[in-house]
Amino acid sequence: MMIKNSKTTSIMLSKVVVFLMLLFIFNELSVNKKVNAASKDDALTSVVNFLNAQKNCNTEDMMKYSEYYLKINNLKDAFSSYCKRNPLQKAKITSLNIIDENIALVSVQSTYKNTLNIRTVPVVKEDGQWKIVMGIPPSGVKALNTTRGEKESEVARLFEDYTNAIKSHDVTKMKTYIKTETKPSDTKIEQHLKAITQDPTPEITTYGIKMITDSLAIAQIETKYTNHSYS
Structure with a gap:
């Protein structure tokens, strides 16, 4: 799935909560x-x-x-x-x-x-x-150098905003941050997001955020629950 900000910035996620690798896309374009x-x-x-x-x-x-x-x-x-x-x-x-x-x-x-x-x-x-x-690092690798520019910081803030939307059970706001790779029905998306809000909200930490091009970044994310974590 993708997460995007109000400036039509979007991020491709392998899963909504278990963030293994993230694809960040600026300025989404409609393509016939x-x-x-x-x-x-x-x-x-x-x-x-x-x-x-x-x-x-x-x-x-x-x-x-x-x-x-x-x-x-x-x-x-x-x-x-x-x-x-x-x-x-x-x-x-x-x-x-x-x-x-x-x-x-x-x-x-x-x-x-x-x-x-x-x-x-x-x-x-x-x-x-x-x-x-x-050359994308495998799951579990964390970059030690987390120095960020403006775009990298925007990616990190995006995760914070999405996490806050989960905590507040604000499905409508969550929907503004995501976009699916395929085209499931709005009902299925809403059901999925509601299910996420019912689970304990994980602690999400962003480590390395690498801009590949002006329109693509890949981020290393750790998603931590009480008894386990994913990265």
Whole structure:
């Protein structure tokens, strides 16, 4: 699901309460079906191109069709070292959903010699080119450096506002912060949000908030209950 502020800022959540990874989207755009279909084809092509490049250890194309989570100077060497140590045997794209004309979500199942990796990551469009976002830290990792600029602080405030809406059982206000990736009925959304307000309100802490592009950020979130927590 997505959470958004009154300035049409939105965040993609893996779940409403259990915040594992969060996709932050500014200035949501309405996209007609033709544009949506064309964007999906283009985004899919870029992901396929990246996976083919990874399988062949073609670092030039790996860099061309990806956006790395952190800005590093030796990305080409890092890609080369990784694909040589962990050669990709095969990959399967299990789903790709367009969020707006600049952001999509893709799920990929990758098979290596001794492991099977399943992940869902953003795909972003920059200067007309779709790129898969790589290098996102796994669940449980917390950034120690929490220095934030204006946009990062806005993301953090968004969680505070949403949590306060849960505490006050204000379903109407909660609905202003969220948007679903699919199109469930308003009744189902309201039932889901009401159920959330009936449970104990978790303590939500934001750690690293990384702006990937001007329209995309990924945040590391810890959701803490009395006896357990998720991150």
